Amino acid sequence: MFSEASRAESLFERTASPREKKRVQRIEEIIETAAMLFVRDGYAQFSARRVASEMGISLSNLQHYCGTTENLLLAMIRAKIEVFVTQFVEIAQNTAMTPEQRLIEVIEQDMTAALDPWIASFSFQSWALAEHDKAIGDHLKAIYGEFCRVLSTLIREVNPQLTVPRSEIFATLIASQIEGLLFYNKQIGALEQHWKETLATTLHMWLLMIRAG
Template sequence: MKKLTLTSAAIFDPRTATLARQRGNRESRVPEIIDVSINVLIAAGYAGYTINRVANDAGIRLSTLQHYFSTREALLRATIEEVAKRYFERFRGFAENRNRSPQARLEAIIDDAFAEFVKPGMPAAIFESWGLALHEPFARDVVVEIQKQFTRLFAKLVGEFNPALSMEERELRGALIVSSCQGLVIFLRWSEDNPSQLHAFRKAVKVVWSGLGKAEE
């Protein structure tokens, strides 16, 4: 590692202090802006979303926001990616837990999905992301790439269920699980919240997803 030397002149140089503050601001401010952006997307919907409102709700000037995200598209892209990342990281934490069997990991993902998708807030951001993707090509590209990431995650888990499956078959079954998961977002959004029915439905989903993993090619 190259030795780093700081002179007293550099330490007390105002330009050095300014650069340090800028780096610190970016590390803290960008996540804060994206959090506000997610909330605006949920509250106003993609049709009513504006960067002016994000700046206002974040308590910063529009010019300050544009220092980090120069356009509405750039901020929305980062927002959609962050929504997906939060769910992806949750699911990946379960999927890659080698202390549990593939069956247990898959069921843990389902249990988590049933708990998370009925919550207010974040699931609505998924709907708004999909709606935006129907109208704006950049959002469609982001959503398609996100779907590929989730498909690869589940395909890898399917391969642990059944190593004899070809890569193409794993990808296909991973895609089927993703489509089922997307359907859960919709189903749970409009379900009547009957605990016994949801419990039965969750058990059925576990049977279906496990079957996709275990079935021969």
Template sequence: MENLTIALSDVAGPGKKGAPRGRRETRVPEILEAAISVFASAGNDGFTQRGVAAAANIRLATLQHYFGSRDSLLKATIEELAQRYLRRFHELGEDARLTPEARLHAVLDETFNTLASPGNLISPFALECWCLAEHHPEVRELMEEVSEKYQSLFSGLVAQINPDLPAQECRIRGALIYSHWQGLIVFLRRSGRNAPDLTAFRKATGVVWSALGKTTS
């Protein structure tokens, strides 16, 4: 996977005009849902168009109609999961019913609920993406774009909590929270029998995030 480029022909399939709009709007999300599961469970080495087609219960030719190459499918899969959680975090971060600090804690609660759930896919998916990004510049660029969006979200929450902070200070604190969020993905996945009490750990994490948001410079 040396060239992770995507062209319109890759998505629609060579020599095809594309499926009817209604079918595309339902079939593509189904394919991406299956692709997320395959990438999280089988990793990059096990991520194949044939495997995703089987998981989606469709013919390989049908999948290739929408995603003409493995690379285009992989890129769309990574973008889909990243944007899914980004949209959810934005919903929480913009909830006018909550105070700014409560919005940050809502993101924290969503994070712990997701990472601690039995069917958690984001941890293995993210770890696989980070490993892949070490060796493939195109994936690394995509992950940097995703990282920028998440850091901006956390920086924005800090600015809401502490509007008197300079913009640069908000960016630094947002980056600190985001780096801690990334660490949670790894730690809660790999701590095993060394994992602390989850309730106490969640509470302590909230204290740290609140301090980063509220403390004046």
């Protein structure tokens, strides 16, 4: 089954002109370079000018594709963080699996991402930037809010007796604990040695909590 994003991408590949495809490819190259600099040098050193310099193009050329530094940052966060939530929404809607299977799949994929040190670094820089940039902060709140909504909906499907507030509390606890694991793994490698056991233990703990209500 193809997702809406997959179908849109497939349609674009069939119908877009060579010029349109080249433009999309250029934007993707800019976003990849921007993300690399964002992680390598930190949010405080980030600017569209530095991205343009890294790519060997003029600032005006970069702005032609991505607009302001703020627009570039938002595009980068969509590509590197929001994409995960889009995948989670697709999993949550896959009725070929039971609600519990869907919930486990979402959690496992999110925890796998938490194990990636690059994703951790990108997330840390994004959160730090959000402290100083309201637009970025609002966008990150929307992304994480949607993730909690996906979890909360799945939790209520697993245990229909749960109230909405209770399922939202459980969703927030699970999401925040995954983020905490992301921090510990990045800073001290806490997950790497016992990754499978950590995943199994946390899943068991959360499922017991949800089933018990």
